[in-house]
Amino acid sequence: MARPGGRSARVQEAVHTAVRELAAEVGRDALTVPQIAARAEVTPSTVYRRWGDLQALLSDVAVEHLRPEAPPQDLGTLEADLQVWAEQFLDEMASPAGRAYIRDALLGDPDGSNAGQCSAYAAEQIDVILERAAGRGESAPGTETVLDHVVAPMMYRILFRPGGQDAAYARLLVRGVLGT
Numbered sequence: 476m477a478r479p480g481g482r483s484a485r486v487q488e489a490v491h492t493a494v495r496e497l498a499a500e501v502g503r504d505a506l507t508v509p510q511i512a513a514r515a516e517v518t519p520s521t522v523y524r525r526w527g528d529l530q531a532l533l534s535d536v537a538v539e540h541l542r543p544e545a546p547p548q549d550l551g552t553l554e555a556d557l558q559v560w561a562e563q564f565l566d567e568m569a570s571p572a573g574r575a576y577i578r579d580a581l582l583g584d585p586d587g588s589n590a591g592q593c594s595a596y597a598a599e600q601i602d603v604i605l606e607r608a609a610g611r612g613e614s615a616p617g618t619e620t621v622l623d624h625v626v627a628p629m630m631y632r633i634l635f636r637p638g639g640q641d642a643a644y645a646r647l648l649v650r651g652v653l654g655t
Contacts, residue, residue, distance in 0.1 A: 489515040489517065490517065490526075494532065495540075496514065497510060503575060503579075528583075531583040533582070534580050534581075535583070535589075537577070537583075538580050540576050541580060542596055543596055547560040553611075554655060556607065557621070561625050561629070565640050565642070566642075574633065577593075594622070598622060601618050601621045601626075
């Protein structure tokens with residue numbers, strides 16, 4: 476198991492940074508492990524030993540990129556908080572970059588752990604929103620209900636029916652789960 480700090484963390488950060496920089500410079504499809512290793516100032520064997528192959532590395536970078544950087548906004552009501560979060564989630568995930576990260580996260584995920592981690596990120600954000608609502612005395616659905624009725628339909632459309640996802644669609648899903 477990798478230590479949370481030390482050399483392992485420095486290697487991970489250097490390699491992840493190299494992937495992001497090179498993908499921006501030459502495109503994701505042109506990436507190679509030797510190229511990434513050179514940019515990260517590690518040996519290719521370090522990359523292969525830690526990640527196994529390029530797809531597993533891209534998947535790891537994608538999962539890290541999909542991690543939310545901040546808690547969801549607090550706008551004072553469950554409906555407002557959930558609508559803004561859902562709109563932002565849909566906008567980010569449906570963008571070309573978001574779709575590429577989703578694809579990478581899933582392609583290098585033979586055991587489903589990356590998908591589970593991405594789902595956990597969404598659940599954690601929803602938990603924050605629902606806990607705030609409960610603290611204000613608002614009635615709220617459970618996290619799994621929001622995942623099933625807001626996140627799951629958005630992800631299905633992003634993956635299998637691209638196009639037509641907009642803020643109005645996100646608001647429609649939120650109103651449906653809240654019964655408003």
